[in-house]
Amino acid sequence: MIRPTLAIGAVAAAALALAACGSSTSKGSKEVAVTLTDSGCTPQHIAVAAGPVTFKISNGGTSKVSEMELKNASGVILGESENVVEGIEGKFSLNLAPGKYVVNCPTGDAEDQGTVVASGKATAAAHGASAALLARATDAYRRYVLSEVALLRAGTARFAEALQAGEVQRAKELYGPVRTHYEAIEPVAESFGNLDPEIDARVNDVEKLSEWSGFHRIEKALWEQNSTRGTEPYARKLLRDVETLQSKVKTIALQPAQLANGAVELMNEVSNSKITGEEDRYSHTDLSDFQANLDGSREAFKLLVPALFQTGNAALARTIEARFAAVQQGLDAYRRDTPLGFALYGELTKADREAFAREVGKLDEPLSTVAAKVSGA
C-alpha cells in the first residue's frame, strides 16, 4: 500500500490535460512552494493561474505531517507527494483546469484544510504529434490498468476460495502473486478515497485492530496463526472491495502528468517505505511487491517515451530507461524458482537494502522531471 494514498485519479481536468509539451521552463509555467507543518500545510489557500503547475513540497514541521494531496471537487486525488520529511522534498506536476481544488495535508486530526483556486482560461489543448502521442499513452495506460484489475479480481476470487476452503498452503502461495496485480496499479486505486486502505492497509496504518481489513489482515492470520480460521469475512470483504475498484477504474480519465507522477510515487514508495520490509511484515513476500511496483512504474514511463522523444527529451528518456534496467538487474539477483518467484525479504542484507534503495533513488531523480515535461509546466 502506498500510504495513505497516491494519485492518478479520474478527473474533469483531463479534458484539458494534454498540455503543450516543452521545456519545464517554458513561458507561463508556474511553481508553487508548499511547506508542511505539524498543523497541515502552508499556504493554506493558493491562487494560481490555470494551466501547468508544479507543486514543490518541503517539510517545515516535525514530520508529523508528511504528505500533500490535491483533490478535485469530487474528492479524487489528482496529484500528491508523500514521505516528505525533513531533508526530503517532494513535487508533482499537473495541468490544472480553472476551478477550485482541495488541498489535503492530513494531520491525523484534520483533513482537507486548504484550497487551490485556478483562475483564467484553460491552457490550450496540446496539438500536433506530441498531443496525439500523449493521448495514445493515456489510453494505453488505461487499458493496462483495466487489464491488471481484471487479473486482480480473478486472483482475489481464487485467494478467497482457498481461504474459505481452509487451504492454508494454497492461500499462502496465492497471496504474493495475486497482490502483484494490485501493486502494479496501486496509485490508481489510491485515488478512490478509502478503497486503498480497505484493500491494502498495513497494521501500522490503523489505530485499532478492529478497523483493519484487506490483504494484510489475512496475511497476519495465515502466517502468524498458520490458519485460515476467521479469515472468511475478510476474504469476502476483500473480494467486494476489489470488485468496487474494478467498476470505478472503468470510468477513469487520466492526464499524462498523472502517469508520470504515479510512476515516481511507485518508486518513491519502494525506496522510502517498502524497502523496510513492513509491507509484508508477516509473509516477507516484499520482493514480488517490489517487482510489481517496478513493472507498473516502468509501464507508465514506457508509454510516455514516444512523447518525450518527440519533444526533445530523448536523452532523459534513455537515462531513465538505463536506471530502470539497473534496478531490475539488482532485483533479478533475488529471483527464485518458487510460486512467488522471489526470495523472501529476510535474505536481503543491510548492504543489499541500502544498495537497492540507492539504485531506486538514482532512478527517482530523472523520473521526477517527466511530469513537468508532459504537463507543459
Add this chain to the structure above:
Amino acid sequence: MRRLVVVPMLLALLAQTPLTAVASATGGRATPPQRELDGTRALLGVLAQTYRAADPTHEATGAARVRTMALALEGQLARWQAQGTAPAQGATSAQGAAPEQLAAALTEAHSLRRSLAASADRLQPWPLPLDVRASTERVGAELKRAGLGGAPRARPYAEIDALLADARKASADDASARGSDGGGTPDAAISASEAFALYATGPGRRLRVSDPGLAGAIDDAFWREGIASAGTHARSEIDTAATVLGDRTIGKDTVVADAAVIVFREGLEAVLILAAITASFVGARRKLRRPVLLGALLGLGATAVTYVLAQALVDALGDGGLRLQAITGVLAIAVLLLVTNWFFHRVYWSEWLGRFHRRRRALEKIDRWGFLSGQLVGFTLLGLTSVYREGFETVLFLQNLQVSAGSGATALGVAIGLAATFAVGFVTFKLERKLPYRKMLIATGVLIGLVLAVMVGTTVHSLQGLGWVPSTPTGFTLALWWGQWLGVYATWEGIGAQLAALLVVYGSYALARALQGRRYRRVARELPAEPVRG
C-alpha cells in the same frame, strides 16, 4: 543526523546498573518528587505519539528522540528503584511506590527500549506503533498500581522549570566531578526529557497551533544540542511560550525586578520607621533598641507566615489560570496604588510616624513607672507592627507575581530586595551612618511607578483574556518583549490604563510637591538624621 550525546551515556549508566538486580530490589518507600512523577507520565504519552508520527516514513530524527525518551524512562524508573533503598534528598516520604509494581514497570520499560532499538536502522521493520503504545500503557498501568498515577497539570511551567533546573544541576555536578564541560549526563537527560514531555503534552500542544515557529524553536532548544544540554537552552523559550499562550502575562526578568523593587521599597520604609523609633534611644536608653529590633525580626517571621498562608489560599483557588492572575493582579495594583499615592503618602508619612512617636513616648513612660516587662513587650510589639505592616503589603503584592511567573523568579526578586534592605539596615543601625534616604525614597518611588504600570498592563491583559475587559486593537503591532518586559500589549484599553496609572502616580507626586513640597522635604529630612546622632 542530530547529535544525541546522551544516548551512549545513558547506555553506560544502564550497563553499570543491571536492571535485573534493580528490578528485584525492594526496600524503603520514597515517593518521588511530583515533577518527576508528572514528567514520567507525560513521557509515556509523548513517546508513543512521537513514535506514531515517525513510523510511517521511518523518520530518523523522531525515532532518535523516541529512543532517547525510552532510555530516559527506563533510567528514571531505575533511579526510583535505587532511591527505594536510599531515598533521595527532597523526596517526600510517607506513602511510597510498591516495589513489585515499580519493578514490573521497569521490566516493561526495558523491553520497550530494546524493541525500539530497531528504529535506528531506517531500512528494516520497526516495532508497530500499536505495540509501542500498548507497552507505554502497561508501564503507566504499573505505575498507577504502584500508587504513582495521576495526570500532569495543563500549565506545568513550574515543574518544567524545576526539571530543567535539575538537568542543569546534574550537568554542572558532572562537569565538576569530571573536571570537564560535562556535555550532558544521564541524569540531565532524564530530567530534560521529562521537561520536554511536560511541555509537549501541555503548552506545546496549543503552541503548535497558535505559533508553529516558536514551537519549532522550542523543539530545537530541547533537541539541537542533545536533550541532556537542553537545561541551558529551553527555559527562556518556554517562558516566551507561556507569554504567547497567555499562560503568563509577564516575563521572568520583569518579575525578578518587580519583586526586588517592591521588597526593597517596603523594606526601606520599615528601616526608616525603625530608625525614627530608635533615634532617641541613646546613652542609658540604648538598651531599648533591642526589643524594637526583636519585634522587627518577629515582624519578618509574621510576614513569612502570612506568605505561607496566602500561598495556601491561592493554591486552594486554582492552578494559576488567568482568573487567578487577574484577581491577584487587581489586588497587587491596589497595593501599589497605596504605596505610590504620593499625595496621600505625605499625610500617611507624617501621621504614621507621629503615631509611632506617640507610642514610643507612651512606652517610655512605662519605663519610668517601673514596668520593665510591660515596656519590653510594648517595644517589641512596636517593632513587630512597624515591619509587619510593610511585610503584609509586600505579601499581597507578591501573590500576583507568584501566580504569574512561579516561585523561582519571585523568590530571586525577594532575595535581592531583602539583601538590599538588610544592607541599608546594617548601615543604618550597625554602622550608624546616614544614607541619602530621601533620594532613595524618591528613586524607589519612581521605580514602583513603573512596576505599577507593568502590573496594570499585565492585569488588563489577563482581564481581556477572560473577556472581562474589552479589547480594541491599536492597529500597530508591538514586539513580544514589550509585553514580556513592560506589560505593554497592542490594545487601547491596556495602553490607556497604563498611561492613566502613570498619570495618577506621577501626577499626585507633582501635585504633592507643588502644594506641600516644603513640608514634605522637612519631614523626609528629619527621619534619617536621628539615628546618626544616636
